[in-house]
Structure formats: C-alpha cells, structure tokens
Amino acid sequence: xxxxxxxxxxxxxxxxxxxxxxxxxxxxxxxxxxxxxxxxxxxxxxxxxxxxxxxxxxxxxxxxxxxxxxxxxxxxxxxxxxxxxxxxxxxxxxxxxxxxxxxxxxxxxxxxxxxxxxxxxxxxxxxxxxxxxxxxxxxxxxxxxxxxxxxxxxxxxxxxxxxxxxxxxxxxxxxxxxxxxxxxxxxxxxxxxxxxxxxxxxxxxxxxxxxxxxxxxxxxxxxxxxxxxxxxx
Numbered sequence: 001x002x003x004x005x006x007x008x009x010x011x012x013x014x015x016x017x018x019x020x021x022x023x024x025x026x027x028x029x030x031x032x033x034x035x036x037x038x039x040x041x042x043x044x045x046x047x048x049x050x051x052x053x054x055x056x057x058x059x060x061x062x063x064x065x066x067x068x069x070x071x072x073x074x075x076x077x078x079x080x081x082x083x084x085x086x087x088x089x090x091x092x093x094x095x096x097x098x099x100x101x102x103x104x105x106x107x108x109x110x111x112x113x114x115x116x117x118x119x120x121x122x123x124x125x126x127x128x129x130x131x132x133x134x135x136x137x138x139x140x141x142x143x144x145x146x147x148x149x150x151x152x153x154x155x156x157x158x159x160x161x162x163x164x165x166x167x168x169x170x171x172x173x174x175x176x177x178x179x180x181x182x183x184x185x186x187x188x189x190x191x192x193x194x195x196x197x198x199x200x201x202x203x204x205x206x207x208x209x210x211x212x213x214x215x216x217x218x219x220x221x222x223x224x225x226x227x228x229x230x231x232x233x
Contacts, residue, residue, distance in 0.1 A: 057096055072112070074089055086164065089106065093105050102197045110189055111182070113168075121170070133166060144162075145171070153188065
C-alpha cells in the first residue's frame with residue numbers, strides 16, 4: 001500500500017513540475033508573440049556583439065554603470081539556454097574591469113548560472129531537461145556521471161570541450177549534493193576564468209590551444225586516478 005501511495009505521489013509531483021514547465025513556456029510564447037520584433041532585434045544585436053572579444057567588450061561597456069550587471073545577466077543567460085560563447089564574456093570582463101575584478105565577476109556569475117541549471121534540473125526533472133537539451137545529450141551526461149561519480153563535475157569543468165550547461169543540468173538529475181557540486185564547479189572553472197581574464201584580447205590561437213591542452217592533461221590525470229581508485233576497491 002505504501003509503495004502504491006509513493007508511486008502516486010511521485011506521478012503527482014512529476015505532473016505538477018510538467019505543468020509548471022508548460023506554464024513557463026506558455027508565458028514565454030505569449031511574451032514572444034507580443035514583443036517578437038523587439039526580441040528578434042535584440043537577438044540579432046547579441047549575435048553581432050559576440051563575434052569577437054572587442055565587439056563583446058564594446059557591447060557590455062555601452063551599458064555604462066550597469067555594465068557589470070549586464071555582463072552577469074549574459075553569463076547566467078548563456079548558462080541556462082543561450083548559445084553565447086562564455087569565454088568571450090570572460091575576456092571582455094578582463095578588459096573592462098581588470099584581471100581580478102573581471103575574474104571575480106565572471107566566476108561568480110558563472111557559478112550563479114550553474115546553480116540555476118542544477119536546481120532547474122532538480123526541480124523540473126529529466127523530461128523537461130531532455131526538452132531543453134536533447135535525449136542524446138542527457139544520455140551522454142548520464143553515462144559520464146555513472147562512470148566518474150562525484151568526480152564528474154570537477155573533470156568536466158577542467159576540460160573546455162565538455163558542455164558546461166549539460167553537466168550542470170546532468171548533476172541536478174543525479175543524487176549529488178549541491179555542496180559538492182558547488183565546490184567542484186568553483187574549483188574546476190577557476191583556472192580558465194583567471195587565465196581568460198588575464199589574457200583578454202591578447203590571447204592568440206596558439207595560447208588558447210595550449211590552455212585547452214593543459215586543461216585536458218589535468219582532467220585526464222584525474223580520470224586515471226579515479227579509475228585506478230575504483231579498480232582497487
């Protein structure tokens with residue numbers, strides 16, 4: 001009897017989450033219908049602004065005193081849904097606000113974005129995340145977490161080619177505690193944030209490739225350590 005009640009409760013919770021998701025989508029569609037021209041113009045403006053470090057810097061700087069707020073909103077926005085290049089925002093922050101303030105802004109706003117993704121997945125559940133990403137992306141994330149366990153977040157943050165957003169959503173679908181997720185995300189993204197903030201518009205393709213290689217080497221070392229540890233158990 002208890003099992004039946006538990007299943008009914010679980011179904012009810014999923015239905016409520018799905019209804020919330022549908023309501024959000026409906027409100028979004030209504031707003032899009034009313035303000036479609038403004039939204040379309042803004043998306044075109046954003047696309048043009050994020051063609052290079054310099055154009056991204058100019059776009060953020062154009063907001064004057066609100067530039068840090070706009071930068072933070074853009075970082076969170078790209079974490080949740082927008083296909084904006086996060087590293088360009090980090091470069092632009094380094095150029096506009098200096099290495100340390102720029103890094104602090106980029107790191108904290110990326111943390112907020114990751115946190116939002118984590119709790120969206122935790123609250124709305126897998127069906128909604130599949131719709132936001134794709135079935136294959138969520139399955140890939142599942143396999144990654146199954147293989148590396150709690151170390152998956154730290155490894156993913158250190159490897160630039162692994163989707164930041166997919167891992168944030170994927171972590172929310174697991175039983176991982178938020179405390180560990182936050183610590184692993186904060187530590188894992190710190191090297192990239194500091195380096196991108198420092199290099200800014202002085203970065204060259206070779207330097208960026210070197211950093212990517214460095215991140216991959218670190219991540220591979222962690223993976224090897226995790227695998228060996230599991231083999232000994």
